[in-house]
Amino acid sequence: MNAVEIEAAISDLAQQPFDPAEFPYAFLEAFGNKATTIKRLRSGASNKSDLGGVLQTNNIHIAVADGGAVTQTLEALKASPATSRAKARFILATDGVDFEAEDLENGETVACTYEAFPDHFGFFLPLAGISTVKQLRDSSFDIRATSRLNRLYVELLKDNPDWGTEHQRHEMNHFMARLIFCFFAEDTDIFSGSGLFTDTVARMSARDSANTHEVISEIFHAMNTKQAERAAAGIPRWADGFPYVNGGLFSGSVEVPRFSKIARSYLLHIGGLDWTQINPDIFGSMIQAVADDEERGSLGMHYTSVPNILKVLNPLFLDDLREKLEEAGDNPRKLLNLRNRMAKIRVFDPACGSGNFLVIAYKQMRAIEADINQRRGEPNRPTDIPLTNFRGIELRDFSAEIARLALIIAEYQCDLLYRGKKLALAEFLPLDSENWITCGNALRLDWLSICPPTGTGVKLHADDLFESPLDQAQIDFENEGGETYICGNPPYLGSTWQTKEQKQDLDRIFGSRTKTWKTLDYVAGWFMKAADYGLHTPTVAAFVTTNSICQGQQVSILWPLIFDTGHEIVFAHTSFKWANLASYNAGVTVAIVAIANNLQSTKKIYSLSNANQTALKEVDTINAYLVAGKNIIVCPTDRIMSGLSKMDNGNKPVDGGHLLLEPDEVPILLLNEEEKSLFIRRYVGSQELINGRLRYCIWITDANRERAENIPSINRRIALVRDERLRSTKKMTRDTAERPHAFQQVRQTGDETLLVVPRVSSENRDYLPCAIMEPGAIMSDKVFALYDAPLWNLALIVSRLHWVWIGAVCVRLEMRFSYSNTLGWNTFPVPTLTEKNKADLTRCAENILLAREAHFPATIADLYDPEKMPADLRHAHEQNDEVLERIYIGRRFKNDTERLEKLFDLYTKMTATPNSAAKAKREAS
Structure with a gap:
């Protein structure tokens, strides 16, 4: 279950009559048990x-209290030996009137009426395996509103x-945006009288909902009609209390979908929530899933934490603003200069989604501006920071x-604060x-027209804030001489998962620049567009991205093109999990990369330490691998650069599985011992090597x-291989149907001693x-x-x-290593080894193998579990x-940072000989 589903289940439980015997089980069931x-x-x-309650090991101890004894019961739960033995994280006591709970891990508590406990459901999300942050627990409202x-x-x-349908989907989405505004406005005094919208719908629409759509339509009509024009427009007196809103939110069609009795009830329940609690930082990213068929199944899982977004915005420009504020102190002139500078800063997110980055940037800037105004003795001064920036x-x-609605709400909340x-x-x-959010394909639109750096674009003439054109929007709100910062979290999408249209997007950007663009992740398009934008004006662009564009072959395709535009990487945050609200905090592994052409002498690399603390290192240059060092590109090569032994691929069967055998299939072949010895070999892939799985193959x-x-049993399998290959759409595979007895690609005779490395392995191990x-x-x-x-x-x-x-x-596949002989082994920088060096390393390898052997039959997976690695094996590796x-x-x-810096330094020297880098690149292609 996701967070929204849990909230719905908890809310349903709270509305039912309290059943002391059933409550603990119903509570646990609501959290997905x-x-x-x-x-x-x-x-x-x-x-x-041990208290007659319900105790779930490692989770929660629940007890139903006698009337008025909730606090005492909670204390008993806390003191219970059973609670301690079971390592319960939570304790909970209720009598159906009062409700109290405590998180024993951090000491946080909840105390409320029974009916109000759903307001605190975020407190208990770890029961469902969902890791939470304080911001989410403090803003459970957004999930409740999204659910309803x-x-x-x-x-x-x-x-x-x-x-x-496609034809009316926009109207449906526009209707939902109007409702959200009404719910917010009626609880924040934007509408005169608390609950004006909900109360009016409840009072004027029939209980059977027959005219609910008509009532809401009249309300919308009123909010698009100026007071002086209402009589002529026929606005009924009961709707006259609604203000004139305009801005395009209520213009155009005021048609409303018909309501069933259930839908009317849902509407009134939504209006009953306290919308003063809305947090546009979170709400936008959650509510966008409501209107998306593909995303609704994962509703509530797209929450992006403010701390993660600030990993982008702080080093991009907010840290600099705060430093300038600190430098200004109470100097009125310096404070005024900073405020004037901030008024001209543009923040541009070309993949803005529901506006999270823009909302947070706006709120952070308003906080800095408020500090300036306070120091200058102008606490109530109107903001100089326009939403249109x-x-x-x-x-x-x-x-x-x-996104527009979230920014409007953020502006009002900042003004209120x-x-x-x-x-x-x-x-x-x-x-x-004014229209400052454009709906369209960011990789096909002209960013310079949407966010012109010099204020010379053509203004979009539109009366409707909420009616974005689907083609190019050209807008110009005067802002001569301001800075532009580009940021966001564009869609990643590796090449395998891109649609035909997305491939065309990348072709438009990269097709004339390189022939190898087809392997690039989709996010690469945003980096290239940002670099092109930067050719026209000094700017800094920082995107959250899959770390794969800074690893492997994509580096040699994308980054030379970026660097050729005069851009450098000015700051980066190395790989971390971009968490969401999925169970067990599933999340994609990302990096943050910032590029700029207004080159700065000091670059910054942020990384997470083992203690999950952010570490900062200031360096002269950041290369495309997000390592301090020159902009060197490691290209795959068939030439071994350091005098190492050749590493080759394994053997590729392409047999439909007919030459491969599970252990219990070998006896079925009815072979004698000589035939087994001749034709049956142990077969080793990644799983077999790491987990000790036993498999065999027919090797002829x-x-x-x-x-x-x-041999009939083998001949039948050979025939099946022939048929399988003949059905293939690949000519090479069909050609090998003439040799169905053998693997399609054979790399060994079968009689060699082998050093074997898996193609894919976990990054959690300390050694490959x-x-x-x-x-x-x-x-x-x-x-x-x-x-x-x-x-x-x-x-x-194994070093x-x-x-x-x-x-x-x-x-990397997520965080797992995807090994490459041409990219990882052949390029591995190794100093020239003397015979003594080789002898010393041979002895180290022998010690590692002997330490493994001492723990037979433990597998690689067993031995290299970082929590359980045997001390003698770890010592052997440390010695190595x-x-x-x-x-x-x-x-x-x-x-590891020092290790990488040395390795890149060696690689630079290895490839510094005339034409060596070009030769390696030619060999790779």
């Missing part, structure tokens, strides 16, 4: 409560299916509408009709093909998996192998130095790293 789990608790099989709006949306579409492009029209209610209300209505050489075909396979084993195409190579090569592969090199230059790193610099490296 399965029926089997609840059944075990009911039976006592897993319920270890989603129910209303779905219910309306049931009775108005036409409103869900917060520009955005968004593909989906509803998200674009929500910094200027007081009277002034905030006096200047809020009517809304402006040309020399013994005839004998194999005379590598193992020795005795002669006879056959390697799959899921591994790389060194055939009959000296053992000292293993010492290099920490190689681990950090692979992590930087090879592709000691020996190797002394070869590099005469001592141990201080950390």
Whole structure:
């Protein structure tokens, strides 16, 4: 269950009559516990409560209290030995009137009436495996509002299916934006009288909902009609209390979908929420999913935390503004200069979604401006920061509408906070009709027209703030001489998952620049557009991006094009999880990369330490791998640069599985011992190597093909391979149907000693998996192998130095390593090794293998679990790293950053010989 679904279940529970016996089980069920789990608790099989309550190990201890004894019962739960033994995180006590709970991990508490406990559902989200942040717990309202709006949306579409079609989807989304504004306005005194909208609908619409749509339509009509024109427009007296709003929000059609009794009830319940609590930082990103069929299934999982967004905005420009504020002190002239500068800053998000980055940037700037005004003795001064300086492009029209609405709400809330209610209300209505969020494809629109750096663009003539054109919007709100900062979180999409239209988008941007653009992630388009924008004006652009554009082959495709425009990486945040509200905090691994052409002498690299604290390092240059060092590009090459043994691919069967065998399939072939010895080999891929899985293959050489075909059980499988290959759409595969007895690609004779490295492995291990396979084993195409190579090569592969090199230059699948021989091994910088060096490293490799052998039959996965790694094996690896790193610099490296910097320095020297880099690139292509 996601957060929105949990909120709905909790709210339903609170509305039902309190049942003391059933409450604990119903509460746990609302947080996603399965029926089997609840059944075990009911039976006592897993319920270890010593107070007659319900105790779920590692989660919560619940007890129903006697009337008026909730506090005492909570204290008893806290003191309970069973609570401690079961390591319960939460304790909860209620008597159906009062409700109290405590998080024993951090000491936070909840105390409220029973009916109000759904307001605190975010407090308990860890029960569902959802990691939360304080901001979310403090703003559970946004999830509650999203949940109810989603129910209303779905219910309306049931009775108005036409409103869900492509033709009317925009009207439906526009209707929802109008409702959100009304709910907010009636609770914040924008409408005179609390609850004006909800109360009017309740009073004027029939209980059977027959005329609910007509009542709402009249209200919308009133808010688009000036007071002086209302009599002529026929506005009924009961609707005359609504103010004139304009700004395009209520212009155009005022048609409203028909309401069922259930939909009317949902509407009134939504109006009953306290909309003063709305947080536009969060709400926009959640509500956009309501109107998106694809996203509704994951409703509530798209929350983006403010701390993550500030990882972009702070180093982009907010830190600088705060530093200038600190420097200004109480100097009126310096404060005025800073305020004037801020009034001209444009923040441009060309993938703005529901406006999170723009809203947070606006609120942070208003806070700085308020401090300036306070120091200058002008606390109630109107803001000089116009909303129109917060520009955005968004593909989906509803998200674009929500972005504008979120900014309008943020402006009102800031005015309320910094200027007081009277002034905030006096200047809020009517809304402006200026259009500063454009709906369209950011990779096809001209950014210079949407956010012109010199204020010379052509103004978009539109009376409707909430009616963005789908084609190019050219807008110009005077702002001569201001700074422009580009930011956002564009869609990532690796090449495999891009649609035809998205491929065309990238082709338009990269097609004339490079022939190899097709492997780029979709987000690369935003970086290139930002670099092109920067050719016309000094700017800084910072995007959240998949870390894959800073790893592997994409680096050599994208970053030379960026650097050729005169841009450099001016700050970066290395890989971290961009968390959302999915269970167990699922999230994509991202980096933040900022490029600029107004080159700065000091660059900044941010990274998360092992303690999850942000560390900052100031450097002269940041390369495309987000490492301090020259802008070197590591290109895949077939030439081994450091005198290492050759690493080759494994063998590729392309057999439809007919040459591969599970252990229980071998006896079915009915082979005698000689035939088994001749034709059956152990088969090793990544899973077999790491997890010790046992698999076999049928391995037939040309020399013994005839004998194999005379064995009926093997011949049947050979025939199936032939049929499989003949059905292939690939010519090369069909051609190998003539040799169905053999793997399609054969890299070994089958008699070599092998050093084997998996293609894909977990980043959680401190060392890359590598193992020795005795002669006879056959390697799959899921591994790389060194055939009959000296053992000292293993010492290099399993070193920490190689681990950090692979992590930087090879592709990652999420955070997992995707190894490459041409990119990771052939380029690995190694100083010239003496014979003594090789002997020392050979001894280190032997010690590692002996330490593994001492723990037989433990697998690689068992031995290299970072929490359970045997002490003798860890010592052997530490000794290996000691020996190797002394070869590099005469001592141990201080950390991985120092390791990478040294490796890139060596690589730069390795490729500094005439034409060496170009030669490597030619070989790779």
